[in-house]
Amino acid sequence: xxxxxxxxxxxxxxxxxxxxxxxxxxxEALVPGEKLPTERILAERLKVSxxxxxxxxxxxxxxxxxxxxxxxxxxxxxxxxxxMLHMPLTLAGxxxxxxxxxxxxxxxxxxxxxxxxxxxxxxxxEVAEIERKLDIMEEAFHSRAGMSSEEDWEFHQSVYRASGNxxxxxxxxxxxELFHRFWEHPLGxxxxxHASFPYHRTIFDRIAAHDPEGARAEALKLxxxxxxxxxxxxxxxxxxxxx
Amino acid sequence: xxxxxxxxxxxxxxxxxxxxxxxxxxxEALVPGEKLPTERILAERLKVSxxxxxxxxxxxxxxxxxxxxxxxxxxxxxxxxxxMLHMPLTLAGxxxxxxxxxxxxxxxxxxxxxxxxxxxxxxxxEVAEIERKLDIMEEAFHSRAGMSSEEDWEFHQSVYRASGNxxxxxxxxxxxELFHRFWEHPLGxxxxxHASFPYHRTIFDRIAAHDPEGARAEALKLxxxxxxxxxxxxxxxxxxxxx
DNA sequence: ATGCAGAAATTGGTTGGACCATTGAACCAC
DNA sequence: GTGGTTCAATGGTCCAACCAATTTCTGCAT
Numbered sequence: 001x002x003x004x005x006x007x008x009x010x011x012x013x014x015x016x017x018x019x020x021x022x023x024x025x026x027x028e029a030l031v032p033g034e035k036l037p038t039e040r041i042l043a044e045r046l047k048v049s050x051x052x053x054x055x056x057x058x059x060x061x062x063x064x065x066x067x068x069x070x071x072x073x074x075x076x077x078x079x080x081x082x083x084m085l086h087m088p089l090t091l092a093g094x095x096x097x098x099x100x101x102x103x104x105x106x107x108x109x110x111x112x113x114x115x116x117x118x119x120x121x122x123x124x125x126e127v128a129e130i131e132r133k134l135d136i137m138e139e140a141f142h143s144r145a146g147m148s149s150e151e152d153w154e155f156h157q158s159v160y161r162a163s164g165n166x167x168x169x170x171x172x173x174x175x176x177e178l179f180h181r182f183w184e185h186p187l188g189x190x191x192x193x194h195a196s197f198p199y200h201r202t203i204f205d206r207i208a209a210h211d212p213e214g215a216r217a218e219a220l221k222l223x224x225x226x227x228x229x230x231x232x233x234x235x236x237x238x239x240x241x242x243x
Numbered sequence: 244x245x246x247x248x249x250x251x252x253x254x255x256x257x258x259x260x261x262x263x264x265x266x267x268x269x270x271e272a273l274v275p276g277e278k279l280p281t282e283r284i285l286a287e288r289l290k291v292s293x294x295x296x297x298x299x300x301x302x303x304x305x306x307x308x309x310x311x312x313x314x315x316x317x318x319x320x321x322x323x324x325x326x327m328l329h330m331p332l333t334l335a336g337x338x339x340x341x342x343x344x345x346x347x348x349x350x351x352x353x354x355x356x357x358x359x360x361x362x363x364x365x366x367x368x369e370v371a372e373i374e375r376k377l378d379i380m381e382e383a384f385h386s387r388a389g390m391s392s393e394e395d396w397e398f399h400q401s402v403y404r405a406s407g408n409x410x411x412x413x414x415x416x417x418x419x420e421l422f423h424r425f426w427e428h429p430l431g432x433x434x435x436x437h438a439s440f441p442y443h444r445t446i447f448d449r450i451a452a453h454d455p456e457g458a459r460a461e462a463l464k465l466x467x468x469x470x471x472x473x474x475x476x477x478x479x480x481x482x483x484x485x486x
Numbered sequence: 487a488t489g490c491a492g493a494a495a496t497t498g499g500t501t502g503g504a505c506c507a508t509t510g511a512a513c514c515a516c
Numbered sequence: 517g518t519g520g521t522t523c524a525a526t527g528g529t530c531c532a533a534c535c536a537a538t539t540t541c542t543g544c545a546t
Contacts (some may be wrong), residue, residue: 013499013500014499014500026529038525038526038527039526039527040525040527048501049500049501049502050501050502050503051294051499051500051501051502052499052500052501053528054528055297055298055300055301055499055500057301057302057527058298058301058302058305059301059305060397061300061302062301062305062306062331063305063331063333064331064333065333068526068527068528069508069509069526069527070507070508070509070526070527070528071507071508071509071510071526071527072508072509072525072526072527073509073525073526073527074526074527078333082331084333086305086331086333087331087332087333087417087418088305088306088307088329088330088331088332088333088417089329089330089331089332089413089414089417090306090307090321090327090329090330092306092322102408102409102410103410105356105360105408105410105411106356106408106411107411108353109352109356109357110349110352110353112352112355113348113349113351113352113355114352117348118510128457135307136490147246165345165348165349166345166354167345167346167348167349168348168349170332171332171349172413174330174331174332175330176521180470255528256528257528257529281496281497281498281512282497282498283496283497283498291529291530292529292530292531293530293531294528294529294530294531295528295529295530297498297499298527298528298529300498310535311497311498311499312497312498313497313498313499313537313538314496314497314533314536314537314538314539315496315498315537315538315539316496316497316498316499316538316539317497360497
């Protein structure tokens with residue numbers, strides 16, 4: 001189905017720069033965190049203007065592949081391979097309550113599937129790692145008498161990782177930053193997330209028992225409690241508005 | 244849990260440009276397809292260098308919000324609102340069989356949830372629209388004696404739309420082109436997708452009956468058949484390699 | 487008038503050079 | 517050591533010009 005006559009590329013300077021840079025990263029075996037050559041050096045070595053290099057790097061920065069620090073340098077932020085696919089999503093209106101509910105629906109979908117896959121695939125090491133995160137979370141919960149979003153997030157991430165499919169973690173991580181602020185001070189509901197607490201262990205139990213459908217069901221229950229909390233929070237806000 | 248000392252932002256020129264431009268788009272009520280001011284005009288009006296304008300536009304271009312055509316102008320490509328959230332995803336390695344299976348797992352997660360939500364929310368009009376797409380698909384199936392990926396895709400899209408959450412369609416559409424090439428010539432399996440055909444109607448039945456869990460279950464079955472077809476295809480390829 | 491080829495204006499793409507702002511390391515005084 | 521100071525390196529911004537693709541205008545032939 002490939003176009004038999006692909007348009008010739010007479011000018012694609014910045015794209016060529018990115019391809020060359022991707023090759024460089026691969027050849028030098030750079031890992032996230034390392035610094036790549038300065039813009040001036042790249043411009044000189046690639047025989048292009050520094051502005052062109054900057055446009056290319058701006059694209060990668062927008063994709064979250066690199067991070068630029070003025071005065072310091074440009075650093076690799078994520079693994080880069082030549083056959084990667086860019087999927088820029090722009091979600092309109094994630095700031096209000098409705099937008100938050102929409103993102104939560106996506107999370108419910110992925111959370112349930114990740115838990116099910118995890119129950120099938122997680123080996124002993126992965127199960128142990130999840131249990132470790134679960135213990136840490138429960139410890140934090142009891143000592144501070146409330147949900148801790150940080151430890152909670154760590155637990156879920158360990159599940160995503162053990163699912164054997166890195167896409168789950170990528171997508172949910174990208175969304176996580178989006179509603180992070182809401183997660184912190186969630187609409188004035190004091191014991192936010194309290195109701196979801198017990199389901200973390202039930203999910204783990206189903207995963208450890210290698211029961212995919214059970215894990216899926218428990219994950220759905222967990223998200224349902226979070227949804228209820230959110231709705232309660234929204235109701236609170238309405239009351240406040242009306243006062 | 245918010246960082247008590249967030250880093251201050253002293254300079255954010257291009258970001259400011261984007262914000263100003265977003266405001267401009269909103270004020271002028273520009274819709275996708277319309278042309279926005281030239282870089283030179285923007286630079287003059289915003290009192291910044293044309294380079295800065297270009298960096299900002301490069302970011303938007305990378306996010307798929309605008310399209311630049313040399314000699315013609317810069318055109319709005321998607322709706323833009325000031326409170327939108329960008330979620331650039333870079334998925335490594337979607338070209339091989341394993342990558343395809345990974346994307347399919349994401350699709351299974353979203354498909355099941357979308358079907359369930361659809362069963363809850365779809366009104367009469369949405370159900371009718373889905374049935375229309377289903378009829379078209381079945382018609383194409385019988386006349387051509389095989390699955391038609393185009394009509395099949397249309398059906399699923401109508402389900403995503405009726406879910407009431409645009410994120411489903413956005414995410415899956417972005418991934419769709421990823422495995423589109425595979426979808427066309429699916430690994431040498433002649434009756435690819437054949438097994439999934441009946442589940443389209445069972446999904447629709449569950450949606451029309453407003454049975455979310457039933458719809459979820461049927462959607463899971465459908466994806467399972469596609470997964471099996473894919474595995475068969477992979478086995479075929481292995482045989483071919485060995486010959 | 488009409489149609490069309492070529493000139494001219496428009497617009498994004500690229501270049502080179504300059505300067506500013508921030509960073510981090512080396513250095514120094516206490 | 518601690519806290520400034522200096523200084524080179526680096527990303528951020530600016531400017532002015534030119535290139536390349538596109539669009540628009542112009543004028544001639546019909």
